[in-house]
Every structure is written in structure tokens, then in C-alpha cells.
Amino acid sequence: MAEPPPDALQSLIDDPNETLGAEYKAEVELATPLGRAKLARHLAALANHGGGYLIIGFNDELKPQEPRPALPTRDDVGRVVKRYLEPPLQCDVRTLRDAGQRTYGVIVVPAHGATPVCAAADGPQDAAGRVQGITRGVHYIRKPGPESAPLLTSQEWTPLIRRCALAERSSLLGAIEVALRGSTQVTSLDAVLASWIDAASVAYSRGVEANLPDRRIATARFHFAYAIETQGDPLKLSDLSGVLRRVAHELDQQVHTGWGMFHVFDGPIGPRFKTDPRLDEGDLEFLEMNLLEQDSKVGMTDLWRVTATGLASLQRGYIEDTHWWKDIPPGQVFSPNQMAMSVTELVRHASLFAREFGEATQVHFRCEWRGLQGRRLHDFHHPWMFSGHPAAEDARRARASATVGALEASWADVAAELAGPVARAFGIGHLMTPAWFVGQSAAWLPR
Structure with missing residues (x-):
């Protein structure tokens, strides 16, 4: 039986680091009105930050709290939200363990939508009649410290x-474009995207050559890229890392794959700003995370790059070739479900990232799979319905363009179009329809 893939949430436990998007608490006192009010304040602030996590079980020094606290359930959190916050949030609650088998709670807080989250009720009063914990009518945000404080x-x-x-704009565009299916057009971004992809491929290949002994397996990979077409200004470089964290958090609520695409690690393996002389714009700065150059212990060969102008590129070895598939030798299998999840994650990431550009209109996608020859179909958790279908070719490429509204309203159409070429290489292209993607998507939600 294959082991589960790594999970980005686990890093919150294994390497605790309090940030604006992650609040650590020794416990939450659900038995007292003040405890419930304080929890509501943190939930509101994290939602208004663009989403985040409240981790329970660490003391002020970010060491395991002793004795171990009681952990809230999803229903506990739901009651607090219903009592204190408007509009209400659908928070998830997950339980994780550290190496010592201590249990921690992680409350996953989604981002606000078109309306910010506001306190709908006061917390309890102290002896002097002062409201404690949370104040009705106040909007809370995350501030340096970090703390959850009034805006x-x-x-x-x-x-x-x-x-x-941006959330309201995306919703309106999706509704309009369902009725008005305007045709997409290839723009000058084609040349920019081609140059972007080539430069990233060279960087990945050099990283493999310098750092990985088994080059045959390491060079078997998929390469996904997209370019956001926008008439507005680029993002600020200083904001890019925070934007990617927020997008990753929202993406995890739609497609939970463990280590999500374009994941922003903390510490020494975190992303760095770089330039690449191979790009036509030699001074173009991008944020890059390159696990090929790091002893990350993640076990993945990720290299991703993202610019403040809306270019994104990810190269990753097949998870089917890692130790999580310990019962199957590397280079032997290809999982349709893993491929479909990855393509969906790319499309949804582009949709969420495009929201950050106020005048984004279209997104252009390019996908490539290499090292297919000799692989047979085999799914991660159970055999595929047509197990054993061998790949007809060693590499496949796909491309698609979609308006921002279409990505919101018809993401499955785009995902199926991108997955088509590699699915047909294994003889299952007729099965991976938009309806199939929609049907599978429920299994990709966080549990």
C-alpha cells in the first residue's frame, strides 16, 4: 500500500512559525463566553486577511502545550461563527500529530468573499461593564505582532x-460569460510564455544534472505554465509572497493535494527573488522556489517561478516515482487521478491568482508531460478501471486559453482540454470529460 503524500498543513505542526496567516494558541476555552468571543475575533481577522490557520496545542514559545488541551470540533467552531460573525464562515477543523504522537487542532479559515467579515455580537462584559473579546460592528484584521485587532x-x-x-468582479464575469461565450484570442503573450517556459526548463535540467544522481527518473516530469493577460499594473514585488500564500490557502479549499502548487515555504528553503539572462526581459524579477538546490526532506523535485506580471511556471517530478509509492518501482506507473488533480489545481490557481489583477481578461495555459514511455495506468489509492494501458508516446503537450470569467464558471472545460493529450496517449481520452472532472472534484476537497 502506498503511503499518503506529504501535506502542507503538517509543516504548521512540524515547524511552527507564527505569521499573519497562522495564529498559534495553547488552547481555546469554548466553555467560557470570553474564550468563545476571543476565538471569534481570531477567525474574523484571519478571514479578512484572506484566510489562514488557527493552530491549537502550542504555548507562547511555540512548544507543545502541557498538559495537552481539549480540541474543538467543526460543530464547536460552527456555533461560535453563527453567534458572533456576519456573514458566516464555513471553517474546517483538522487533527494532526507530531513525531511524538501529540495531537493538535488546526482550524482552516477561508477568505472572506465580496463582503468582509464583521462582528455581529459583543463578547461578555467585565466587572466595569467593558466588552471583552469581540465588539459588535467591528471588522478585525491581522496586524504585525501578530495579533487580531480592529481595523x-x-x-x-x-x-x-x-x-x-475582485471577488465580486470574478463572480459577475463568470455569470456574464456563461451567456456570452466570447472567443479567446492568442496574443503577443504567446512569445513571452514560450520564452518563460524554455528558461524554466533549462534551469530545471541544470538542477537535475548538478544535484540528482538518477537523472532518468528525475527528468521524467510535468511542466505547467500560464500567463495572465491584463491591462492593469503588475503587483508589487513586496506583496507577491503574501499574495501567493493567500491564493494557496484558498486553493486548498478547492483542491487539496498536500503540498500545493506554488507553495511558499518558510525558512531556508523558502522562495527567493531571481532573474534569468535567458529571458528576453533580462531584468525581469521572479520569485523562485527550487527544491533541487535544497536538502528539503520533502522528497519532491519542485521548481516553480512566479512574476508580479502574472507569469507562473511549475516543474515537478511524478509523485508516482517517489517513496510514497514504495510498492512500485519508479518510472513504471502513471496515475490518471493524480494528473487530473494537478491539472485542476493549475486551472484553479490561475483563476484565483488572476483575481489579484484588477484588469485581468484571459489566461493562457501550457502543459507538458515527459517520461511517459514504459508507464502503465495505476491509480494512487485503487487500480484504475483500465489498469495496464501503456503510454503510446514519451511526451505530450497541451495548450488552452480561457477568459477569467470562463475559469470561474467552467473550470472543468479548461481542465479537460488540457488533460486531453496525455489522456489520449494512454487511450483514455474519451473518459476524461468535463463531467468526469466535476464528478471527481468532490474527492479532492479537504476532509
Whole structure:
């Protein structure tokens, strides 16, 4: 039996690091009105930050709390949300263990939508009649410290209002474009995207040559890229890492794959800003994470790059070739479900990232799979319905373009179009329809 793949949430436990998007608590006192009010304040602030995590079981020094605290359930959190917050949130609650088998709770807080989250009720009063924990009518955000505090200034309102406007814009575009299926057009971004892909491929190949002994397996990989077409200004470089963290958090609520695409690690393996002389724009800065150069212990061969102008590229070895598939030798199998999950994750990531660009119109995708020859179909958790179908070719490529609204309303159409070439290489192209993607998507949600 294959082991489960790594999970990004586990890093919150294995390497605790309090940030604006991650609040650590020794416990939550659900038995007291004040404890419930404080929890509601943190949930509101994390939602208005663009989503985040509240981790339970660590003391102020980020060491395991002793004695171990009681952990809330999803129903416990739901009751707090219903009592104190408007509009209500659908928070998830997960239980994780550390190497010592201590149990921790992680409350996964989604981002606000078109309306920011506001306190709908006061917390309890102290002896002097002062409200404690949370105050009705107040919007809370995450501030340096970190802390969950009231939103006070116009500068603090700006990013919150912008995210609300982008969420509303995406929803409207999706509804309009369902009725008005305007044709997409190939633009000058084609040349830019081709150059972007080639430069990333060279960087990956050099990393394999310098750091990995088994080059045959290491060079078997998929390469996904996209370019956002926008008439607006690029993002600020100083905001890019935070934007990617927020997008990754929202993406995890739609497609939970463990280590998500474009995951922003903390510490020494975290992404760095770089340039590449192979690009036509030699001074173009991009954020790069390159696990080929790091002793990350993640066991993946990721190399991703993202620019503030909306270019993104990810290269990753097949999880089927890692030790998580310990019963099957590397290079032997190809999982249709893993491929479909990855393609869906790419499409949804592009859709969420495009929201950050106020005047984004289209997204252009390119996908490539290498090292297919000699592989047979085999799924991660159970045999595929046509196990054993061998690949007809060693490499396949796919391309698609879609409007921002179409990505919101018809993501499965785009995913099926991108998956088509590699599915046909294994003789199952007729099975991977948009309806099949929609049907499978429920299994990719976090549990």
C-alpha cells in the first residue's frame, strides 16, 4: 500500500512559525463566553486577511502545550461563527500529530468573499461593564505582532476592499460569460510564455544534472505554465509572497493535494527573488522556489517561478516515482487521478491568482508531460478501471486559453482540454470529460 503524500498543513505542526496567516494558541476555552468571543475575533481577522490557520496545542514559545488541551470540533467552531460573525464562515477543523504522537487542532479559515467579515455580537462584559473579546460592528484584521485587532485606518481598509471588489468582479464575469461565450484570442503573450517556459526548463535540467544522481527518473516530469493577460499594473514585488500564500490557502479549499502548487515555504528553503539572462526581459524579477538546490526532506523535485506580471511556471517530478509509492518501482506507473488533480489545481490557481489583477481578461495555459514511455495506468489509492494501458508516446503537450470569467464558471472545460493529450496517449481520452472532472472534484476537497 502506498503511503499518503506529504501535506502542507503538517509543516504548521512540524515547524511552527507564527505569521499573519497562522495564529498559534495553547488552547481555546469554548466553555467560557470570553474564550468563545476571543476565538471569534481570531477567525474574523484571519478571514479578512484572506484566510489562514488557527493552530491549537502550542504555548507562547511555540512548544507543545502541557498538559495537552481539549480540541474543538467543526460543530464547536460552527456555533461560535453563527453567534458572533456576519456573514458566516464555513471553517474546517483538522487533527494532526507530531513525531511524538501529540495531537493538535488546526482550524482552516477561508477568505472572506465580496463582503468582509464583521462582528455581529459583543463578547461578555467585565466587572466595569467593558466588552471583552469581540465588539459588535467591528471588522478585525491581522496586524504585525501578530495579533487580531480592529481595523482602524484607511490604509488598513485598502487591501480588504480590493479583495472584496475582485471577488465580486470574478463572480459577475463568470455569470456574464456563461451567456456570452466570447472567443479567446492568442496574443503577443504567446512569445513571452514560450520564452518563460524554455528558461524554466533549462534551469530545471541544470538542477537535475548538478544535484540528482538518477537523472532518468528525475527528468521524467510535468511542466505547467500560464500567463495572465491584463491591462492593469503588475503587483508589487513586496506583496507577491503574501499574495501567493493567500491564493494557496484558498486553493486548498478547492483542491487539496498536500503540498500545493506554488507553495511558499518558510525558512531556508523558502522562495527567493531571481532573474534569468535567458529571458528576453533580462531584468525581469521572479520569485523562485527550487527544491533541487535544497536538502528539503520533502522528497519532491519542485521548481516553480512566479512574476508580479502574472507569469507562473511549475516543474515537478511524478509523485508516482517517489517513496510514497514504495510498492512500485519508479518510472513504471502513471496515475490518471493524480494528473487530473494537478491539472485542476493549475486551472484553479490561475483563476484565483488572476483575481489579484484588477484588469485581468484571459489566461493562457501550457502543459507538458515527459517520461511517459514504459508507464502503465495505476491509480494512487485503487487500480484504475483500465489498469495496464501503456503510454503510446514519451511526451505530450497541451495548450488552452480561457477568459477569467470562463475559469470561474467552467473550470472543468479548461481542465479537460488540457488533460486531453496525455489522456489520449494512454487511450483514455474519451473518459476524461468535463463531467468526469466535476464528478471527481468532490474527492479532492479537504476532509
